[in-house]
Amino acid sequence: EAQVTQNPRYLITVTGKKLTVTCSQNMNHEYMSWYRQDPGLGLRQIYYSMNVEVTDKGDVPEGYKVSRKEKRNFPLILESPSPNQTSLYFCASSPTGGAPDEQYFGPGTRLTVT
Amino acid sequence: AQSVAQPEDQVNVAEGNPLTVKCTYSVSGNPYLFWYVQYPNRGLQFLLKYITGDNLVKGSYGFEAEFNKSQTSFHLKKPSALVSDSALYFCAVNYGNMLTFGGGTRLMVKP
Numbered sequence: 001e002a003q004v005t006q007n008p009r010y011l012i013t014v015t016g017k018k019l020t021v022t023c024s025q026n027m028n029h030e031y032m033s034w035y036r037q038d039p040g041l042g043l044r045q046i047y048y049s050m051n052v053e054v055t056d057k058g059d060v061p062e063g064y065k066v067s068r069k070e071k072r073n074f075p076l077i078l079e080s081p082s083p084n085q086t087s088l089y090f091c092a093s094s095p096t097g098g099a100p101d102e103q104y105f106g107p108g109t110r111l112t113v114t
Numbered sequence: 115a116q117s118v119a120q121p122e123d124q125v126n127v128a129e130g131n132p133l134t135v136k137c138t139y140s141v142s143g144n145p146y147l148f149w150y151v152q153y154p155n156r157g158l159q160f161l162l163k164y165i166t167g168d169n170l171v172k173g174s175y176g177f178e179a180e181f182n183k184s185q186t187s188f189h190l191k192k193p194s195a196l197v198s199d200s201a202l203y204f205c206a207v208n209y210g211n212m213l214t215f216g217g218g219t220r221l222m223v224k225p
Contacts, residue, residue, distance in 0.1 A: 004157075033213070040123075042204055042215035043158075050211060058212060090157055097211055100146055100165045105157035 002027045004106035006091050012112045013081055021076045021109050023091030029104070031097030032074035033058070034066065036087040037108075043090065049074055050097045081113040116141035116209045120216035127195045127223055135190040135219045137205030146208040147188040149179055152218075153201045161203075164188060175199070195223045 004025045013019055025032065033048035035058075045058030049068040063085055065077040074093075078085060089109045094101035117140045127133045139145055146165055150158040162173025169181045179190045188205060200223045205216040 031211075035215075040217050042118075042120075042217040043206075044215070045212055048211060056211065059214070092158075100163070100208075102148060102160040102163055103158075103213065105150075105159070107157045108155075 002104070004091055004093055004104050006089075006106040006109050008109060009107065010110050012114065014114055015082055016080050019078050019081060019111075021078075021089060021091075021111070023074045023076065023106060024072050025074075025091075025093040025104070026072065027093060027095075027104065028071065029093035029095050030071070031094045031101070031103075032068065033092045033103065034064070034074070034076045035090045035092065036060065036085075037090060038087055046076070046089075048097075081111075083113050085111065086113050087111060116145075116207050116212075116214045118205050118207050118214055118216035120203075120205055120219045122219050123217075124220045124222060127221070129197050129223050129225050130194050133192050133195045133199070133221065133223070135203050135205075135221060137188045137190065137216055138186050139188060139205070139207045140186060141207050141209050143209070147179075147181065148206040148208065148213070149173065149177070149188075149190050150204045150206060150215075151201050152204065158204065161190070195221075197223050197225055199223050 034046040035043040047066040049055045091106040092103040094103045149161040164181045
């Protein structure tokens with residue numbers, strides 16, 4: 001089944017404890033992206049990647065890191081999480097990253113930072 | 115920079131009635147516009163998109179959207195609402211390599 005998977009689905013952590021949220025897609029898509037969803041703000045793009053070893057900042061990159069060493073994986077790293085990073089996070093992918101492509105979303109990761 | 119506005123936080127409609135979820139956008143150049151739907155505890159699902167051509171776009175589950183360049187709008191419509199259409203709907207604009215979303219509109223369809 002074609003899909004985007006994320007792990008973990010739920011995570012509660014404490015301020016300053018480094019964490020990684022994994023994202024993997026099995027559709028051979030070139031483009032991958034991370035978003036955070038907050039009530040009333042919709043989804044905001046954190047980082048995106050057009051292909052292996054190519055990453056760019058989105059609208060809200062502060063406090064996050066990403067890497068794209070393999071085409072299928074795009075982990076999101078929070079080096080020192082803070083409470084304002086409590087949010088619902090989505091990974092997405094699309095075939096080429098060109099503007100007309102629709103994106104395929106993972107199921108989401110709910111992160112709570114205390 | 116591009117932006118998207120969804121002026122209604124919630125839309126209530128009775129089952130069987132037509133529904134409209136509003137979206138306006140701001141972008142320089144030609145926009146690529148999308149609607150996504152989010153059901154509870156799920157990721158977003160693609161509904162439809164406007165790239166070019168016919169201003170009326172048809173999508174999944176009987177939804178359609180009308181692109182209006184002069185009003186910079188891309189409203190989502192359905193002739194007859196179902197209770198199962200109740201969900202959170204997002205309008206989005208893709209410009210360059212980035213996707214910008216509106217704040218979302220919760221659609222409540224009552225039996």
